[in-house]
Amino acid sequence: MTTTHEAKTETAMPVSNVQDRATQTGVSPADVPQDRIERTRAAAYRIRHHALNMGEVQGQGYVGQALGAADMLATVYGDQLRFRAEDPHWEARDRFLLSTGHYAIGHYAALAEAGIVPIEELETYGSDDSRLPMSGMSTYTPGMEISGGSLGHGLSIAVGMALGLRYQGSDSRVFNFLSDGELDEGSTWEAAMGAHHHQLGNLTAMVDINALQADGKTDTVLRTEPVTEKWESFGWYTQRVDGNDVGGLLAAFDKAAAQAAAVGRPSVILCDTKVGRGVPLLENREKAHFMRIEEHEWQTCREQLTAGYEGKASA
Amino acid sequence: MSTTTEAPDTTTAAKPKLKTSAMIASFADAGQKTSSAPFGHALVKAAQENDKIVGLTADLGKYTDMHIFAKAFPERFFQMGMAEQLLFGAAAGLAETGLVPFASTYSVFAARRAYDFLCLDAAEPNLNVNIVGGLPGLTTGYGPSHQATEDMAIFRGMPNLTIVDPCDSIDIEQAVPQLAASEGPTYLRLLRGNVPTVLDEYDYTFELGKAKVLRGGNDVVFISSGLMTMRALQAAKALAAHNVDVAVVHTPTIKPFDAATVLAEINTDRLAVTLENHSVVGGLFETVASAVVTAGLGKRVVPVALPDQFLDAGALPTLHDRYGLAVDRIVAKVLAELV
Numbered sequence: 001m002t003t004t005h006e007a008k009t010e011t012a013m014p015v016s017n018v019q020d021r022a023t024q025t026g027v028s029p030a031d032v033p034q035d036r037i038e039r040t041r042a043a044a045y046r047i048r049h050h051a052l053n054m055g056e057v058q059g060q061g062y063v064g065q066a067l068g069a070a071d072m073l074a075t076v077y078g079d080q081l082r083f084r085a086e087d088p089h090w091e092a093r094d095r096f097l098l099s100t101g102h103y104a105i106g107h108y109a110a111l112a113e114a115g116i117v118p119i120e121e122l123e124t125y126g127s128d129d130s131r132l133p134m135s136g137m138s139t140y141t142p143g144m145e146i147s148g149g150s151l152g153h154g155l156s157i158a159v160g161m162a163l164g165l166r167y168q169g170s171d172s173r174v175f176n177f178l179s180d181g182e183l184d185e186g187s188t189w190e191a192a193m194g195a196h197h198h199q200l201g202n203l204t205a206m207v208d209i210n211a212l213q214a215d216g217k218t219d220t221v222l223r224t225e226p227v228t229e230k231w232e233s234f235g236w237y238t239q240r241v242d243g244n245d246v247g248g249l250l251a252a253f254d255k256a257a258a259q260a261a262a263v264g265r266p267s268v269i270l271c272d273t274k275v276g277r278g279v280p281l282l283e284n285r286e287k288a289h290f291m292r293i294e295e296h297e298w299q300t301c302r303e304q305l306t307a308g309y310e311g312k313a314s315a
Numbered sequence: 316m317s318t319t320t321e322a323p324d325t326t327t328a329a330k331p332k333l334k335t336s337a338m339i340a341s342f343a344d345a346g347q348k349t350s351s352a353p354f355g356h357a358l359v360k361a362a363q364e365n366d367k368i369v370g371l372t373a374d375l376g377k378y379t380d381m382h383i384f385a386k387a388f389p390e391r392f393f394q395m396g397m398a399e400q401l402l403f404g405a406a407a408g409l410a411e412t413g414l415v416p417f418a419s420t421y422s423v424f425a426a427r428r429a430y431d432f433l434c435l436d437a438a439e440p441n442l443n444v445n446i447v448g449g450l451p452g453l454t455t456g457y458g459p460s461h462q463a464t465e466d467m468a469i470f471r472g473m474p475n476l477t478i479v480d481p482c483d484s485i486d487i488e489q490a491v492p493q494l495a496a497s498e499g500p501t502y503l504r505l506l507r508g509n510v511p512t513v514l515d516e517y518d519y520t521f522e523l524g525k526a527k528v529l530r531g532g533n534d535v536v537f538i539s540s541g542l543m544t545m546r547a548l549q550a551a552k553a554l555a556a557h558n559v560d561v562a563v564v565h566t567p568t569i570k571p572f573d574a575a576t577v578l579a580e581i582n583t584d585r586l587a588v589t590l591e592n593h594s595v596v597g598g599l600f601e602t603v604a605s606a607v608v609t610a611g612l613g614k615r616v617v618p619v620a621l622p623d624q625f626l627d628a629g630a631l632p633t634l635h636d637r638y639g640l641a642v643d644r645i646v647a648k649v650l651a652e653l654v
Contacts, residue, residue: 137439138440139440145411146436149435153404153432157436159401159405159408160404160412163409165412167391186400190398190401191398
């Protein structure tokens with residue numbers, strides 16, 4: 001059997017993603033141009049493909065989370081974030097903070113898609129002396145702004161970064177990726193209060209709500225709902241979207257950016273996602289924080305991913 | 316309109332007035348020369364020369380002398396509310412953007428409550444985050460909720476962190492710009508309010524990472540840090556009356572520790588005594604002890620330190636006497652050792 005480690009789309013996104021923000025004015029999914037949607041869908045497909053390849057090398061890993069969050073990561077890295085691939089420390093870059101360190105597999109895939117990490121380096125994921133450890137660390141990986149993993153840290157750091165950038169006259173934005181499990185942490189809510197108090201319109205939080213955490217389903221571990229009302233009551237501009245619908249994500253990020261410019265209010269995009277999204281074999285498997293995938297299943301996963309992306313029935 | 320108010324019964328004998336912890340919360344001696352809010356003024360001065368310096372606090376600006384900075388530089392001061400995890404996470408975020416934050420709260424909250432944030436957000440990436448901790452050791456009578464008797468024990472295990480335990484206003488004034496200039500995170504055991512001025516009487520300047528011999532002596536050598544250097548100097552003078560000649564070595568930087576200077580002073584036949592405003596566990600005494608053992612000196616070291624227990628509430632002079640930090644207690648301990 002031949003294996004297909006190469007993703008079926010040929011063009012990665014441009015290595016420099018400096019955009020004119022004034023052009024991003026869509027306010028509903030219907031207003032988002034189709035080419036933006038297709039470009040982002042393609043990026044998400046490649047991110048998922050990279051994640052499956054990395055998971056296969058390890059024989060395990062947080063593949064389910066990477067697949068679920070791929071559309072969020074593709075939207076940020078492919079459409080929203082201002083960066084220079086060749087200069088990860090460029091002062092005028094936007095900051096993307098991965099609070100959930102174990103999502104690093106998805107983040108590395110996005111960094112490869114963005115041209116910040118070489119694609120061929122991805123196979124070193126989780127290996128000794130790799131720049132791509134299992135849990136993301138700023139001291140290891142170019143483009144990794146913080147060391148996440150101790151959950152509940154990212155949003156506090158993001159508040160400081162947003163304050164510091166604003167004080168220094170920068171128009172850079174700060175994006176913090178967190179998970180619904182992280183909403184258990186009190187520090188997340190300290191930071192949510194702080195961001196609202198300091199009117200941090202340059203801060204956007206994106207919450208992956210996959211309804212799953214280490215010990216089981218979120219509503220059985222520690223009930224976090226009603227999540228939308230919580231963020232609204234903390235003063236944030238709050239949107240809740242299907243986190244696996246690229247058009248909806250693009251529209252939500254556009255709205256968040258416009259809102260930020262208008263009134264200096266932090267934005268949160270609550271993204272309902274499906275663990276294993278894009279690979280029916282995994283979508284339908286019993287959900288687990290650390291998903292089990294047999295050696296012979298990886299190729300099936302890739303085939304199903306490609307078939308789904310190309311609009312065909314699953315193999 | 317006239318009213319008749321029943322006067323309280325004052326016929327019983329007046330009770331003796333009680334000492335309260337709120338009334339006696341200073342370790343300065345009566346009539347001692349002091350300097351007001353040396354940290355706040357030093358930070359303002361440093362900030363005038365370095366526009367990257369910013370300040371933040373967790374609802375304790377007035378109680379950590381940060382209010383001086385907030386008044387001088389309102390646009391560079393960030394109030395984070397009573398949220399210590401946010402305080403230090405945000406301080407790390409500010410440092411990530413190239414700024415030099417000084418973040419103040421009480422030492423108990425920095426060390427106990429926010430450790431994970433300081434460790435992973437500031438120390439692991441080696442950011443220039445400067446922790447300013449009020450009420451270190453036994454400098455409040457409010458009991459264990461406020462007494463950071465084990466702050467150095469907690470913080471010494473944190474890689475990359477520099478720990479400074481200043482003696483007086485001179486130490487603080489000279490340390491602040493050096494903390495701002497040094498790479499990596501630092502922890503300052505803050506002395507606040509009217510802080511004694513002691514070291515101006517000696518040929519002394521604060522140098523980060525250096526221990527200094529303040530006075531020589533043939534019989535005993537004191538190795539001390541923080542406000543206990545003030546007590547060590549006072550005890551040395553008192554012991555002179557007993558014909559005991561005492562040297563005092565001040566080690567304001569606890570980590571990295573100037574073992575070379577300290578070991579050279581300890582490696583004599585003098586009685587060696589450490590003095591610290593901290594638990595006997597994990598502070599200056601154990602720092603010195605590990606240096607002595609590592610060097611293979613086989614030298615006995617006597618600790619003057621707080622006991623390994625949760626301390627009482629009360630007035631500071633009462634508590635310093637009770638737990639052995641008062642000058643008289645130090646003198647008695649040394650004389651007993653020399654018998």
